[in-house]
Amino acid sequence: MTVREQINLTILETSDVHGNILPINYGTNEETALGLAKIATVIKKEKDPNPYTLVIDNGDLIQGTPLTYHYIRFANQLPNPMIKILNTLQYDAGVIGNHEFNYGMKVLNQAVHESSFPWLSCNIVHKATKEPYFGKPYIIKSFPNGLKVAVLGVTTHYIPNWENPNHISELAFEDALQSTKKWVAYLRDHEQFDVLVVSYHGGFEKEIETGKTTEPLTGENQAYEICQTIQGIDILLTGHQHRTIAVDSLNGVTVVQPSFNGKGLGKITISLEKHGESWVVRDKQADVIMMDDIETDQEIIGLAQEYEENTQKWLDQxxxxxxxxxxxxxxxxxxxxxxxxxxxxxxxxxxxxxxxxxxxxxxxxxxxxxxxxxxxxxxxxxxxxxxxxxxxxxxxxxxxxxxxxxxxxxxxxxxxxxxxxxxxxxxxxxxxxxxxxxxxxxxxxxxxxxxxxxxxxxxxxxxxxxxxxxxxxxxxxxxxxxxxxxxxxxxxxxxxxxxxxxxxxxxxxxxxxxxxxxxxxxxxxxxxxxxx
Structure with a gap:
């Protein structure tokens, strides 16, 4: 009997962090169970014993708290604090969310420039050339023993219904479902990989259990259709709706959505087995780790300290x-x-x-x-x-x-x-x-x-x-x-x-x-x- 080599790949997802670093409510300064300083503790713990770990942010990162508001308005000569922290935690990729555009393209482009990881979105394109605006819309992450994981980024195309037109004048937003179909086919034809992850800043338009429509089919959220109609996706990371979702299998696709404001961290564990030169998925499990009993990471607190002190002074002016x-x-x-x-x-x-x-x-x-x-x-x-x-x-x-x-x-x-x-x-x-x-x-x-x-x-x-x-x-x-x-x-x-x-x-x-x-x-x- 042949004993095949086996490994466990861990995929960690943040989404809709909305500028939350410290575990506080800025209205009262009372401690609350959220933020990257807590999430960092879990990420470090997950990565330390396991080299097969992939960390992705699914969008709506750089806007949402008094800290990020103060930074953009009054301290933008400093590095973006959200990017600084994701760089420190060695994120593998980020996906563009709709709120990334709220402060205009100059702020977003600067955040992308400062990032040590790529930002992905296959369906946000140059209006003129139709080429992906943020560069390559996917990454192929190589791990030891030849394991390769493809990560494709997608963004809700409903952004023009919300955003200031001046902020997105050079951009076109193609249908997320159709773009995902196109790029999944492209990946199959042009790249070699063992696991396909789609990280979609969007959510579900139908009940996961029944398929019953829960909102107008505007295209704002298309996660259900993505799972049902696109073959070959192993993992779908979702967001945008601020829900807590962990589903082992929706038409064979494993799905997570990790709450919002850094209250939770999505975790998918994939068991793989070596077959010749390829790795085959044997099992997938989804979970969302909530931050209720997680300690804060002091390194992250230190990285945010200057921004936080200035924000607190400003809050009381x-x-x-x-x-x-x-x-x-x-x-x-x-x-x-x-x-x-x-x-x-x-x-x-x-x-x-x-x-x-x-x-x-x-x-x-x-x-x-x-x-x-x-x-x-x-x-x-x-x-x-x-x-x-x-x-x-x-x-x-x-x-x-x-x-x-x-x-x-x-x-x-x-x-x-x-x-x-x-x-x-x-x-x-x-x-x-x-x-x-x-x-x-x-x-x-x-x-x-x-x-x-x-x-x-x-x-x-x-x-x-x-x-x-x-x-x-x-x-x-x-x-x-x-x-x-x-x-x-x-x-x-x-x-x-x-x-x-x-x-x-x-x-x-x-x-x-x-x-x-x-x-x-x-x-x-x-x-x-x-x-x-």
Whole structure:
């Protein structure tokens, strides 16, 4: 009986790190289980005993935290901190994500230039030549004993729907699925390899278990079709959706998606056996290692120290002044009576998107609003999600339906008090699913049955036309129908603003310096008692 040589190949994936290095929440500076400083501990542990290790970043690396924002705006004469860390950890490749473009091509090209590893994307091409913009779209990684692994990079081609056109004027974004088919065929015909890895900055458009469509087939996410229709892929690394996925086999393809913000590290273990001059895959296992009980790596902390110290100083410097009172003492009252913080956020959204109607939420009950001197830390404490903005074209009926959905947030107690519907607080708090609107006038009457609570709905002094079309700016989560707002699904997208709201709020203060705390009383909640 012939005893064949066997090895285990480990593939490690980060994705959607979004600028997170240290394990902290920048709004509070409290420690939290995320970031490259924790991930580094696992990467070093995995690589140390095993020379057969491949480490890949799947995109959305260089943007997303106050640290990366501060670096780009005020310290870009230094090396990019995210690249510095990936270089130190000896990453084998990176894939271009959609948020890589947010700061413009100069910043992205500099990051690519500083990298000791290649950046891959087979479907981002020169508009004129149609050649891959970032050079070779794949790598062939050679290991001891002749093992060769091909890694092909692919990026969601939906980027032109989000990004500032000036940032991508020289680029074309070809269909990710079709480009993957083309380049997988090219690799088969022109290269020799034992394992084929596709690293795709995109996610799943269908349920992995059933194949049921879960979102419009826009092409933004095509991972399911990639697994089902392209033969020869061993591993599919995914991202973009911020999900935690570990699937040993989807039509023979092993899939991971490692959460986001450095909360998890994707790990795929491949058992291979030597057959002649080639290696044959015998088994594949997928896992996502979460950072909850992982220690921080002090080398990475040291690499980030200068950037972090400067960021912390900047976070506590005033960037604007509030005239009046924009503080919050009672979050329930904010949702019953218009509050200057909500009006301000809506005003910033309308300004950024050039829209006349807007909605937003008070995301949780720990928001304290703004004191007279506003710091960047105040902004990230009050606006806690990395949302971007979308302008949808919706009907008057859609506006009414969305307001009725919001109005289900309230219920009346037996003694006539307005309280929160338990569906919005159990089993987890979902206060972010109650929206408040600007640019229209309306009344929520909690004494009426659900579905019949919106009264006196007008726009510019006229009743809203049920069949009329209106352009409304909202965050990307809501625009996708998140929070049971199904009336927004599949509606025409007029514009997308791909700058995070925290940056938009900061930029507004930097431009205007002083903001008045004011309300225009365009909505109110009635029909019950609430102490004033």
């Amino acid at each position: 005033p960037i604007g002044i509030i005239e009046g009172d924009m503080s919050i003492q009672d979050p329930m009252k904010v949702r019953i009576e218009e509050h200057p913080l909500i009006e301000f956020i809506n005003k910033v959204q309308m300004d950024a998107a050039d829209a006349n109607i807007s909605n937003t939420a008070l995301f949780n009950n720990s928001s304290r609003g703004f004191s007279s001197k506003v710091t960047m830390r105040d902004i990230v404490s009050n606006y806690i999600y990395p949302n971007t903005l979308i302008v949808l074209q919706i009907s008057g009926d859609d506006i009414k339906a969305a307001l009725e959905q919001s109005a289900t947030y309230f219920q009346l107690s037996s003694d006539g008090r307005i309280t929160v519907n338990p569906n919005f607080s159990e089993p987890k708090p979902q206060h972010y699913n109650y929206d408040m609107w600007e640019g229209i006038h309306y009344i929520i009457d909690v004494s009426e049955p659900e579905g019949n609570r919106i009264k006196e709905l007008t726009c510019n002094g006229e009743p809203i036309d049920p069949a009329g079309l209106y352009e409304v700016v909202m965050n990307n989560y809501r625009a996708g129908g998140g929070g049971e707002y199904t009336m927004f699904k599949n509606k025409p997208v007029i514009k997308e603003v791909q700058t995070d709201m925290t940056e938009l709020l900061a930029n507004y203060f930097l431009k205007h310096k002083t903001v008045r705390a004011e309300v225009n009383h365009n909505w109110k909640v009635v029909g019950g008692n609430y102490p004033h």
